Amino acid sequence: MSRPSHAALDRPIWSALTTKQAHLGQGDALARRFHPEVAPFAAVASATPDAWRALHALLRPGEQVAILSTDTVAGIDGLQAKHVGTINQMIATRRFTQSIDDSDVIALGHADVDDMLALVERTKPGPFGKRTREMGRYIGIREQGELIAMAGERMAIDGYVEISAVCVDERCRGRGLAGRLMNILRKQIGERGDTPFLHVFSHNEGAIALYERLGFDVRHAFALTQISRAAS
Template sequence: MSGSIDADLDRPIWAALTTKQAHLGYGDALARRYHLDVAPFAAVASETPAAYQALLQLLLPHEQAAVLRSDESIGPLDGLQITHAGVIHQMIARHRTAASVDDHDVIRLGDADGKDMLELAQKTKPGPFGKRTGEMGNYIGIREQGRLIAMAGERMRVDGYVEISAVCVDEDYRGRGLAGRLIKVLRREIEQRGDTPFLHVFSNNTSAIGLYERLGFELRRTFQLTRVGHADSRSAAVA
């Protein structure tokens, strides 16, 4: 893969919002964000005071956006509040898998499943998931006796890469390998389209990292996840 394409992974939110997912957000040449009911993520074109001031113009006084940043600090800025939320590992499956995939009871999730998807995400907390998150890509799941017990889907998309996200399993059904099965199905489909799957996970989520490593994902780089908002903000819109 070319270095220029691979470089999109160094700023995946910006790359997605300025290309394949521009229709899911808004902003200008300095800063862009997803619509809040899609995802709480935002990005700036460069780590400059002007870009962050442009980002603030996209946020209501009480709102905060989640931003992936490098280890570099831009220092204090007038009117800007930056809160550290954790270290993120970006992992990628560079080598195509030849492993068999068990998809016998895997179903496609769509608009009719929206309520169940949102409830499962709120219960299991796999990461930010809003009413329109399902519009970001393909979502699959497993139902048992009509109940949605597991799901996973595609989130950010850039040229050549698709992010796997919202991997979650109801606590009553864990230990059955459902998460791994869903990831394998999505990985196969992404690779069949000619793209490479990647994902993001908190550095302290060792159980998830172990699963992803067993499935063939490897650490590419780390980010600082920060919450950005107005300096007088007293509520966090990012969970």
């Protein structure tokens, strides 16, 4: 498994928006954000007044984005900052090479967006918009035509791919569907020479325990901050 410098993981949003996923965002050398329908994430090159002003210019009045930072963000001129919580970044410590049943797993595309959004609304795995699927490969399981489980790839940087939007309909939990979908993605990501990683709220002990069983270890903790521009 390829293991380039972890430095890009220290600033995953900025790294994604300035490399492999630059086409999904907007901004300049000071501040960048994903298109609103792709993901609600933004980043600044450094915590300077000029960078915050550049981020301000990217937001419409009343609009908000989320950023990850090592320290709590406060005192931004023209912007409001609200601490949301602590996010643990977890990274796969070993490559997944086992065979796994994928006979009922399908690739999800444009035609599945409405069903993907409906599943997200029921299960609340985290931010997911109309164009989030463009960030990477998404897979799922249907039963009697209904999408009951999915997982996918979100941020992509050199050597690393994030697994996200792991969700299972409440009626179908306890069957190992989330772990199976994650392992399929882990295997595919590893076969491409990349290392899987993910983000999870530090208080979500159940999810963290699952990810640890699947071979992920906590690497770093970030402050998740909601940045908003006041309505005019």
